[in-house]
Amino acid sequence: MAVRFAGALKELRIHLCQTNQQSAGVRDFIQKYYVGLKKENPKFPILIRECSGVQPRVWARYDRGSEKSASLTNLSSNDVLSTIKQLVK
Amino acid sequence: MCLVEIEGMWKPQIACAMPVAKNMKIRTNSEVAYKAQESVLEFLLTDHPLDCPICDQGGECDLQDLSMKFGSDRTRFTDIHFEGKRAVENKNLGPLIRTEMTRCIHCTRCIRFASQVCGLDVLGTAGRGGEMLVGTYVDKMFLSELSGNIIDLCPVGALTNKPYMFKARPWEINRANSIDVTDATGTNISVNYRFNRVLRVLPRENEEVNQEWLSDKGRWSIDSLDIQRLVTPMYKCNDCLVATEWDIVLKMVSKQLKCTKPFDIMAIAGPYCNAETLVATKDLLNVLGSEHTYIERNVDYSEAVVDIRASYSLNICMKNIALSDKILLVGTNPRFEAPVLNARIRQAYMFNECDVYVIGPKCEYNYHVEYVGQSVKDLSNAKKYLQNAKSPLIFVGIDQLQTPNAVTLMRELIRISNSLKKSSDWKVLNILPKEASFAGALEAGWKPGGLKAIQSLKPRVILSLGADDVFRQWSPPKDCTVIYIGFQGDSGAACASIILPGSAYTEAGGTFLNMECRSQYAQPAVSPPGKARYDWKIIRAIAEYCQICLFYTDPDSICRRLAQISPNFVSCGTCQKRLFEDLIPQLLANDSSDCVGQPFDVCMKKLKEYYCSDIYTSNSPTMVKAQKAVMKMEKSPYCHV
Numbered sequence: 001m002a003v004r005f006a007g008a009l010k011e012l013r014i015h016l017c018q019t020n021q022q023s024a025g026v027r028d029f030i031q032k033y034y035v036g037l038k039k040e041n042p043k044f045p046i047l048i049r050e051c052s053g054v055q056p057r058v059w060a061r062y063d064r065g066s067e068k069s070a071s072l073t074n075l076s077s078n079d080v081l082s083t084i085k086q087l088v089k
Numbered sequence: 090m091c092l093v094e095i096e097g098m099w100k101p102q103i104a105c106a107m108p109v110a111k112n113m114k115i116r117t118n119s120e121v122a123y124k125a126q127e128s129v130l131e132f133l134l135t136d137h138p139l140d141c142p143i144c145d146q147g148g149e150c151d152l153q154d155l156s157m158k159f160g161s162d163r164t165r166f167t168d169i170h171f172e173g174k175r176a177v178e179n180k181n182l183g184p185l186i187r188t189e190m191t192r193c194i195h196c197t198r199c200i201r202f203a204s205q206v207c208g209l210d211v212l213g214t215a216g217r218g219g220e221m222l223v224g225t226y227v228d229k230m231f232l233s234e235l236s237g238n239i240i241d242l243c244p245v246g247a248l249t250n251k252p253y254m255f256k257a258r259p260w261e262i263n264r265a266n267s268i269d270v271t272d273a274t275g276t277n278i279s280v281n282y283r284f285n286r287v288l289r290v291l292p293r294e295n296e297e298v299n300q301e302w303l304s305d306k307g308r309w310s311i312d313s314l315d316i317q318r319l320v321t322p323m324y325k326c327n328d329c330l331v332a333t334e335w336d337i338v339l340k341m342v343s344k345q346l347k348c349t350k351p352f353d354i355m356a357i358a359g360p361y362c363n364a365e366t367l368v369a370t371k372d373l374l375n376v377l378g379s380e381h382t383y384i385e386r387n388v389d390y391s392e393a394v395v396d397i398r399a400s401y402s403l404n405i406c407m408k409n410i411a412l413s414d415k416i417l418l419v420g421t422n423p424r425f426e427a428p429v430l431n432a433r434i435r436q437a438y439m440f441n442e443c444d445v446y447v448i449g450p451k452c453e454y455n456y457h458v459e460y461v462g463q464s465v466k467d468l469s470n471a472k473k474y475l476q477n478a479k480s481p482l483i484f485v486g487i488d489q490l491q492t493p494n495a496v497t498l499m500r501e502l503i504r505i506s507n508s509l510k511k512s513s514d515w516k517v518l519n520i521l522p523k524e525a526s527f528a529g530a531l532e533a534g535w536k537p538g539g540l541k542a543i544q545s546l547k548p549r550v551i552l553s554l555g556a557d558d559v560f561r562q563w564s565p566p567k568d569c570t571v572i573y574i575g576f577q578g579d580s581g582a583a584c585a586s587i588i589l590p591g592s593a594y595t596e597a598g599g600t601f602l603n604m605e606c607r608s609q610y611a612q613p614a615v616s617p618p619g620k621a622r623y624d625w626k627i628i629r630a631i632a633e634y635c636q637i638c639l640f641y642t643d644p645d646s647i648c649r650r651l652a653q654i655s656p657n658f659v660s661c662g663t664c665q666k667r668l669f670e671d672l673i674p675q676l677l678a679n680d681s682s683d684c685v686g687q688p689f690d691v692c693m694k695k696l697k698e699y700y701c702s703d704i705y706t707s708n709s710p711t712m713v714k715a716q717k718a719v720m721k722m723e724k725s726p727y728c729h730v
Contacts (some may be wrong), residue, residue: 010380011534015656018666027668035675038392046396047534049655050668059653065376067653 003081005041009088013047013059014072022073023056029077060087090133090155092125093117101125127159135166136175136219137245138191145187146246148259152194177222183230183722184714185251185309186240193223193247199239205439206302206432207233208455223247227727232719233455234428234699237308241291241301252309252711253289257281265614266293268601269307270361270525270594271706274407274427275603276303280311280595280614287311287595287615297408297664298603304428305715306699306706311595313709319578319590320619330588335620335630338587343634345550345570345587351378355548357539358384359555359575360524360703363599363611364658365647366554366591366624367526367533369639372650373628374552376637381546383539384530385558386487386522390495392676394537399670401531403430403604404516405482406664411436415478416445417471419502420689421486421521422452425699427604430521431455446474449486449689453696463688465494468501472508481509487522489689496678497685503674516667521604525594528602532655554624555591557581557704574627576617579704590621597623600651600658607664608657697723 005012014030016023030048038046056072058080070083092101096114101121116122134156141147168174177190200212200223211231215222225231231239240248262281269276269290277293290311292303322338323330346354354377356370371382394400410433423431437443438456445454448462448471461471475481483502489495506517522528531537540559543551549568553560555575565571565584573585576593591597598613617623622630625647632639641647651658657665693699700716701707722728 010375013534013654018668030669030672034396034669035672038396038676042392045534045536047655048396048398048669049532049657050398051656051660051665052663053660054656061375064378065372069653 003037003040003085003088005037005044005088008062009060010063011045011047011061012084012087013049013061014056015049015051015054015059016056016072017052017054018050019052020056025074025076025080026056026072029080032077033081058084058087060084090126090129092122092129094119094121094125123159127161130155130159131161131165133194134160134164135168137194138174140192144189144192144246145249145254146192146243150246151244175219177224180224181228181230182225182248183232183236183718185236185305185711186231187249187251187254189247189249190222190224192245194245195221195223196244197223198242198244199223199248202239202242203231203233206238206435207235208435209233229725229727230718230722232696232715232722234305234425234696235302235432237305238292238302250289252312257283257288262288263614265595265598265612267595267598267614268525268603268609268611269303270601271306271310272304272427273522273525273527273604274299274304274429275525275601275605275607275609276307276429277609278303278307282595282614285615287314297406298607299429300432302429302432306428306702306712309711309715310706310709312711313705314576314593314595316710317577317708318618318621319576319582319588320621321590322620323588325586335622338589339630339634341587342572342589342631345572346377346631346635349550352381352546353549354379354552355381355383355542355546355550356552356554357543357556357559358382358526358530358535359553359557359581360385360526361576361594361705362526362530362554362624363594363597363601364529364533364608364651365599365644366628367530367535368651368654368658369625369628369632369641369647370552370554371533371535372639373632373635373637376632376639377635381542381548382535383542384527384535384537385539385556386491386524386527387538387541388487388490388495389538390490390499390678391673392678393673395531395534397669397673398532398606398665399516399667400673401520401522401537402528402606403519403521404667404670405519405605407433407605409515410434410482412441413437413478413480413482414441414443415475415481416443417475417481417483418445418447418449418458419468419483419485419498420449420489420691421484422449422454422691422693423484423521424452424454425693425696425702426486426521426523430604444474446471450691450694452691452694465498465501465685465687468498468505472505475505475509478509480511480515481506481517483518485518485520486689486691487520487527488692490520492687493681494685494687496680500674500677500680514666516670518670525601525603528604528606529600529658532602532606532657534654553581553585555581560584574624576621577704577708589627590617590619591624591627592617592621596621597625599625600661602658605664606657608659608661610661
């Protein structure tokens with residue numbers, strides 16, 4: 001599952017809720033993949049910003065401040081990973 | 090005053106001293122109760138001077154309110170022709186609190202506050218009945234980090250605010266709900282102002298954060314904002330700072346930013362930035378192509394420090410600290426680093442029989458502590474003290490995470506906290522930051538370790554958002570331009586080539602995250618002095634001059650941007666539950682330390698070090714006076730009585 005965050009991508013921000021069912025996949029994803037991703041991409045900011053009651057969403061910031069986001073509502077942990085892979089490209 | 094009529098008892102009873110029983114019938118508004126209360130009030134008033142017109146409490150006095158409600162309209166006090174009114178000598182409680190003991194009605198609130206909350210047995214009573222006096226037994230000042238609160242507690246004008254003496258009446262004052270920035274607790278305050286000047290600061294009740302207390306620094310350091318301000322844009326010309334207009338400096342800044350390679354631009358955030366400024370600055374730098382946004386503090390024990398909130402904040406809700414039964418303080422003195430949080434620790438100590446253990450140097454704590462060591466080496470020793478606790482807590486001072494021992498320290502502490510039995514939502518390990526901007530900056534994605542970054546990156550342009558400490562340890566080389574945006578300007582402004590005057594928290598307000606990462610909004614009170622502007626609007630203007638489009642122009646739109654960065658910024662007042670703290674140990678950095686035996690050091694060990702601990706507070710004449718008073722009292726023979 002090697003994902004290299006390189007090139008134009010500068011930062012990932014993951015918004016999720018601590019308890020909501022819609023965010024369950026994202027929580028799962030972080031438990032499963034975060035440490036691995038971080039070890040492969042040291043110094044790359046993956047900001048995990050939990051806040052109760054929010055829709056899970058991932059924001060990707062690229063070079064020169066342009067941003068893209070994708071909803072993660074009701075996605076499973078593997079779907080979350082593939083969404084993020086999409087954003088990396 | 091609390092006399093009530095209880096059915097079956099022929100005398101009115103004192104409600105606050107009466108145990109409640111079943112089927113008790115109590116009348117609080119019967120004829121008898123009213124009459125009794127009125128008589129008590131009459132007694133209180135015979136012993137109370139008629140100096141309301143010159144009393145600072147006038148207008149917010151409980152006794153005044155009661156007299157208005159059911160005071161008698163004419164006096165039966167005839168003693169004035171014989172012995173005169175009661176008069177009591179004033180006490181000297183220090184440079185912050187003014188006493189007028191003749192006005193005292195002996196409610197003993199100040200005494201109880203001092204002994205229960207401050208842990209300071211300075212005040213007491215002497216004599217009984219009509220002869221009773223409240224005061225210090227010996228000539229001793231009331232010096233505590235929470236001393237200002239006895240002014241708010243005092244129902245009459247016996248204890249009043251000395252720096253605020255005779256300045257204003259409560260009905261002339263405007264109030265703005267704000268957040269204190271002198272420490273990281275996010276104390277809720279109400280800024281009282283009139284004619285565009287801040288006159289005083291009062292605490293605002295928030296049961297979850299500061300209860301109803303406010304630290305002395307937050308209350309009295311405001312006079313630092315009247316003096317020592319940057320009021321006009323300036324640029325350096327032949328080693329001299331020249332005052333100029335906004336248009337000129339903004340053009341200079343934008344030229345500087347556009348002519349520099351993006352990776353040579355860097356921003357450093359100081360201790361008082363609000364979230365709006367932090368987010369706008371980071372956006373500006375990112376659009377320019379730079380990723381170098383740093384805060385002054387260095388916290389890098391783990392790869393996950395910026396990513397996971399649990400790695401840099403107070404993970405327990407502040408109000409739950411009072412429920413703890415064993416507390417370990419590692420290289421920190423919360424009494425001066427976070428006075429209102431310390432009040433919770435003291436609450437746990439007083440009412441929950443909490444034991445407090447300390448690893449670190451000898452400090453002035455206001456509860457009994459057991460010193461169990463000096464350095465990282467003693468941690469394994471400390472474990473046994475927490476073993477049997479039901480709800481243990483560990484507090485680590487942020488200063489310790491800057492030392493080379495940080496990784497070893499945190500690894501050991503995580504191991505200890507994991508080995509302790511506790512319920513799943515009780516977070517044992519807590520970090521105590523000291524700056525109001527710390528949590529907000531990390532939340533927005535700023536990186537820790539400004540000084541280290543400057544030394545390794547060697548930037549050509551540094552944007553300093555009120556950062557001064559870095560420039561004490563490092564002075565910029567010739568080819569480096571420092572642009573300073575701030576309200577006071579110390580060493581950071583001294584070495585700056587361009588100075589842009591920003592605003593203080595009383596002027597700009599904004600969103601602040603406290604040490605629990607609880608987001609709170611401060612309302613602006615007064616307008617910035619001279620040509621000073623709101624910090625985030627300065628950044629916005631710089632972007633405009635650089636022909637960069639930032640998609641926000643007003644408070645509403647920047648608020649939407651804050652929500653895009655982190656929804657927590659805009660969910661005001663809630664303390665977010667922590668997740669994923671179990672991932673932190675897997676990402677700990679490598680141990681690089683070979684000096685684990687080095688003892689911890691704490692910046693503020695004693696009260697005299699508390700008042701003037703940073704630039705903002707050392708610029709305040711009141712705080713300097715308070716510091717001098719403490720030093721004077723240390724020489725007094727009664728100091729340790």
